[in-house]
Amino acid sequence: MQTSILKRFAGGFTAALLALALTGVPAGAAVINGVAYTFDKAPSTSYPDNDLTKLTDGVRVPPSSTSTGFADFVVGWIQNPADPGTPHPTIDFSLGDVYDLTSVEISYALWPGAGVRAPEEVWVSFSPDGVNFGPAQAYTGFDGSNHPEGFAVFSRLLEIDLTGHTASFVRLDFRQGPGTEWGENRSAWHMLDEVQFTGTVIPEPGVIGLVFGLAAGGLLIWRRRKNG
Ligand SMILES: [Ca+2]
Structure with a gap:
Protein backbone atom coordinates (compact mmCIF):
# COMPACT_ATOMS: atom_id res chain seq x y z
CA MET A 1 0.00 0.00 0.00
CA GLN A 2 2.68 2.46 1.10
CA THR A 3 4.96 1.43 -1.77
CA SER A 4 2.13 1.81 -4.26
CA ILE A 5 1.43 5.40 -3.09
CA LEU A 6 5.13 6.27 -3.29
CA LYS A 7 5.34 4.77 -6.77
CA ARG A 8 2.32 6.75 -7.90
CA PHE A 9 3.80 9.97 -6.50
CA ALA A 10 7.16 9.28 -8.15
CA GLY A 11 5.37 8.53 -11.45
CA GLY A 12 3.52 11.86 -11.39
CA PHE A 13 6.69 13.73 -10.55
CA THR A 14 8.55 12.03 -13.41
CA ALA A 15 5.71 12.87 -15.82
CA ALA A 16 5.89 16.55 -14.82
CA LEU A 17 9.66 16.61 -15.34
CA LEU A 18 9.23 14.87 -18.68
CA ALA A 19 6.62 17.46 -19.77
CA LEU A 20 9.04 20.25 -18.88
CA ALA A 21 11.90 18.58 -20.74
CA LEU A 22 9.84 17.85 -23.86
CA THR A 23 7.99 21.15 -24.26
CA GLY A 24 10.04 23.64 -22.27
CA VAL A 25 6.70 24.63 -20.73
CA PRO A 26 6.21 23.91 -17.03
CA ALA A 27 3.53 21.30 -16.43
CA GLY A 28 0.30 23.16 -15.77
CA ALA A 29 1.13 26.11 -18.04
CA ALA A 30 -1.76 26.71 -20.42
CA VAL A 31 -3.39 29.35 -22.57
CA GLU A 204 -4.41 32.10 -3.61
CA PRO A 205 -3.10 31.46 -0.07
CA GLY A 206 -6.55 30.25 0.98
CA VAL A 207 -6.56 27.60 -1.73
CA ILE A 208 -3.04 26.44 -0.85
CA GLY A 209 -4.16 26.13 2.80
CA LEU A 210 -7.16 24.07 1.72
CA VAL A 211 -5.00 21.72 -0.35
CA PHE A 212 -2.55 21.21 2.53
CA GLY A 213 -5.47 20.75 4.91
CA LEU A 214 -7.00 18.04 2.71
CA ALA A 215 -3.63 16.31 2.33
CA ALA A 216 -3.08 16.34 6.10
CA GLY A 217 -6.61 15.02 6.65
CA GLY A 218 -6.02 12.21 4.16
CA LEU A 219 -2.76 11.27 5.89
CA LEU A 220 -4.51 11.17 9.26
CA ILE A 221 -7.24 8.85 7.92
CA TRP A 222 -4.63 6.62 6.27
CA ARG A 223 -2.63 6.38 9.51
CA ARG A 224 -5.76 5.58 11.53
CA ARG A 225 -6.71 2.83 9.07
CA LYS A 226 -3.17 1.47 9.12
CA ASN A 227 -3.05 1.45 12.90
CA GLY A 228 -6.66 0.42 13.39
CA1 LIG B 1 -8.96 37.88 -33.09
Missing part, protein backbone atom coordinates in the same frame (compact mmCIF):
# COMPACT_ATOMS: atom_id res chain seq x y z
CA ILE A 32 -4.98 31.91 -20.26
CA ASN A 33 -8.68 32.25 -21.06
CA GLY A 34 -11.07 35.04 -20.11
CA VAL A 35 -8.50 37.81 -20.58
CA ALA A 36 -9.99 41.34 -20.74
CA TYR A 37 -8.28 44.44 -22.11
CA THR A 38 -8.51 48.20 -22.52
CA PHE A 39 -6.89 50.70 -24.91
CA ASP A 40 -5.39 54.02 -23.92
CA LYS A 41 -6.40 55.45 -27.31
CA ALA A 42 -9.50 54.56 -29.31
CA PRO A 43 -8.78 52.64 -32.51
CA SER A 44 -9.65 54.12 -35.90
CA THR A 45 -13.39 54.11 -36.59
CA SER A 46 -12.57 52.13 -39.75
CA TYR A 47 -10.97 49.31 -37.70
CA PRO A 48 -12.76 49.45 -34.34
CA ASP A 49 -13.14 46.96 -31.50
CA ASN A 50 -16.40 48.09 -29.94
CA ASP A 51 -16.98 44.98 -27.81
CA LEU A 52 -13.29 44.58 -26.85
CA THR A 53 -13.27 41.00 -28.12
CA LYS A 54 -11.27 41.05 -31.36
CA LEU A 55 -7.92 40.42 -29.66
CA THR A 56 -9.13 37.43 -27.62
CA ASP A 57 -11.67 35.62 -29.84
CA GLY A 58 -9.13 33.14 -31.20
CA VAL A 59 -9.67 34.37 -34.77
CA ARG A 60 -6.91 35.76 -36.97
CA VAL A 61 -6.86 37.33 -40.44
CA PRO A 62 -7.31 34.61 -43.06
CA PRO A 63 -4.56 35.18 -45.66
CA SER A 64 -6.28 36.57 -48.74
CA SER A 65 -5.45 38.10 -52.08
CA THR A 66 -8.09 40.79 -51.47
CA SER A 67 -8.74 42.98 -48.45
CA THR A 68 -12.47 42.16 -48.40
CA GLY A 69 -13.52 41.49 -44.82
CA PHE A 70 -10.11 42.51 -43.43
CA ALA A 71 -11.70 45.09 -41.11
CA ASP A 72 -13.78 42.38 -39.41
CA PHE A 73 -10.64 40.76 -38.01
CA VAL A 74 -8.37 43.63 -37.02
CA VAL A 75 -8.08 46.52 -34.60
CA GLY A 76 -6.18 49.43 -36.16
CA TRP A 77 -4.62 52.72 -35.17
CA ILE A 78 -3.48 55.13 -37.88
CA GLN A 79 -0.34 57.16 -37.43
CA ASN A 80 -0.29 60.88 -37.91
CA PRO A 81 2.16 61.49 -40.79
CA ALA A 82 2.89 64.95 -39.41
CA ASP A 83 3.82 63.41 -36.06
CA PRO A 84 4.94 59.85 -36.77
CA GLY A 85 5.98 59.33 -33.16
CA THR A 86 2.34 59.14 -32.06
CA PRO A 87 -0.01 57.58 -31.34
CA HIS A 88 1.30 54.25 -30.15
CA PRO A 89 -1.50 52.08 -28.85
CA THR A 90 -0.97 50.96 -25.27
CA ILE A 91 -3.08 47.96 -24.31
CA ASP A 92 -3.59 46.78 -20.73
CA PHE A 93 -4.56 43.13 -20.35
CA SER A 94 -6.28 41.84 -17.23
CA LEU A 95 -5.53 38.13 -16.77
CA GLY A 96 -8.21 37.59 -14.13
CA ASP A 97 -5.83 35.91 -11.65
CA VAL A 98 -2.20 35.91 -10.59
CA TYR A 99 -0.16 34.00 -13.16
CA ASP A 100 3.36 32.69 -13.40
CA LEU A 101 3.69 33.72 -17.05
CA THR A 102 5.26 31.64 -19.80
CA SER A 103 4.74 33.63 -23.00
CA VAL A 104 2.65 36.08 -24.99
CA GLU A 105 1.86 35.50 -28.64
CA ILE A 106 1.12 38.72 -30.52
CA SER A 107 -0.61 38.36 -33.88
CA TYR A 108 -0.14 41.53 -35.92
CA ALA A 109 -2.03 42.16 -39.12
CA LEU A 110 -0.31 43.21 -42.33
CA TRP A 111 -1.48 44.83 -45.55
CA PRO A 112 1.83 46.00 -47.00
CA GLY A 113 0.25 47.40 -50.17
CA ALA A 114 -1.74 49.86 -48.07
CA GLY A 115 1.02 50.82 -45.63
CA VAL A 116 -0.03 48.37 -42.91
CA ARG A 117 3.26 46.90 -41.78
CA ALA A 118 4.81 45.76 -38.53
CA PRO A 119 5.53 47.65 -35.33
CA GLU A 120 9.20 48.21 -34.61
CA GLU A 121 8.98 46.99 -31.05
CA VAL A 122 6.66 46.47 -28.11
CA TRP A 123 7.36 47.54 -24.54
CA VAL A 124 6.10 44.99 -22.04
CA SER A 125 5.49 45.70 -18.36
CA PHE A 126 3.76 43.88 -15.51
CA SER A 127 1.48 44.80 -12.64
CA PRO A 128 -0.15 43.13 -9.65
CA ASP A 129 -3.08 45.58 -9.56
CA GLY A 130 -3.49 47.16 -13.02
CA VAL A 131 -2.35 50.54 -11.66
CA ASN A 132 1.29 50.20 -10.71
CA PHE A 133 3.39 48.76 -13.54
CA GLY A 134 7.04 47.80 -13.28
CA PRO A 135 9.74 48.98 -15.68
CA ALA A 136 9.03 48.19 -19.34
CA GLN A 137 11.22 45.87 -21.34
CA ALA A 138 11.48 46.37 -25.12
CA TYR A 139 11.09 43.42 -27.47
CA THR A 140 11.77 43.43 -31.21
CA GLY A 141 11.42 40.73 -33.86
CA PHE A 142 8.36 41.93 -35.78
CA ASP A 143 8.50 41.12 -39.49
CA GLY A 144 6.78 43.59 -41.81
CA SER A 145 7.91 42.06 -45.09
CA ASN A 146 5.54 41.00 -47.85
CA HIS A 147 3.84 37.62 -47.77
CA PRO A 148 6.02 35.03 -49.57
CA GLU A 149 2.99 33.82 -51.55
CA GLY A 150 1.89 37.34 -52.38
CA PHE A 151 -1.28 37.57 -50.28
CA ALA A 152 -2.52 41.15 -49.94
CA VAL A 153 -3.63 40.76 -46.31
CA PHE A 154 -2.44 38.32 -43.64
CA SER A 155 -1.04 38.28 -40.13
CA ARG A 156 2.14 37.09 -38.44
CA LEU A 157 2.92 35.88 -34.94
CA LEU A 158 5.58 37.13 -32.58
CA GLU A 159 6.04 34.96 -29.50
CA ILE A 160 7.75 36.60 -26.54
CA ASP A 161 9.18 34.57 -23.67
CA LEU A 162 7.76 35.86 -20.38
CA THR A 163 9.15 33.19 -18.05
CA GLY A 164 10.20 34.61 -14.71
CA HIS A 165 7.40 37.18 -14.66
CA THR A 166 4.46 36.94 -12.29
CA ALA A 167 1.52 39.29 -12.81
CA SER A 168 -2.23 39.82 -12.92
CA PHE A 169 -1.96 42.58 -15.53
CA VAL A 170 0.31 42.98 -18.56
CA ARG A 171 0.78 46.16 -20.56
CA LEU A 172 1.80 46.07 -24.25
CA ASP A 173 2.98 49.44 -25.54
CA PHE A 174 3.61 49.34 -29.30
CA ARG A 175 6.30 51.49 -30.89
CA GLN A 176 7.03 52.60 -34.41
CA GLY A 177 10.44 52.41 -36.04
CA PRO A 178 12.75 55.39 -36.36
CA GLY A 179 13.50 57.14 -39.61
CA THR A 180 11.60 59.34 -41.98
CA GLU A 181 10.39 56.91 -44.60
CA TRP A 182 7.72 54.25 -44.37
CA GLY A 183 9.28 50.79 -44.42
CA GLU A 184 8.85 47.26 -43.19
CA ASN A 185 8.82 48.38 -39.58
CA ARG A 186 7.71 51.93 -40.07
CA SER A 187 4.01 51.54 -40.64
CA ALA A 188 1.28 54.04 -41.35
CA TRP A 189 -0.83 51.81 -39.11
CA HIS A 190 -0.59 49.60 -36.04
CA MET A 191 -2.93 46.65 -36.57
CA LEU A 192 -3.48 43.61 -34.37
CA ASP A 193 -5.83 40.65 -34.63
CA GLU A 194 -5.03 38.44 -31.60
CA VAL A 195 -3.05 38.40 -28.35
CA GLN A 196 -2.68 35.19 -26.35
CA PHE A 197 -0.99 34.68 -22.99
CA THR A 198 0.27 31.39 -21.56
CA GLY A 199 1.02 30.73 -17.91
CA THR A 200 0.30 28.85 -14.73
CA VAL A 201 -2.21 30.22 -12.28
CA ILE A 202 -0.80 30.79 -8.80
CA PRO A 203 -3.34 29.58 -6.23
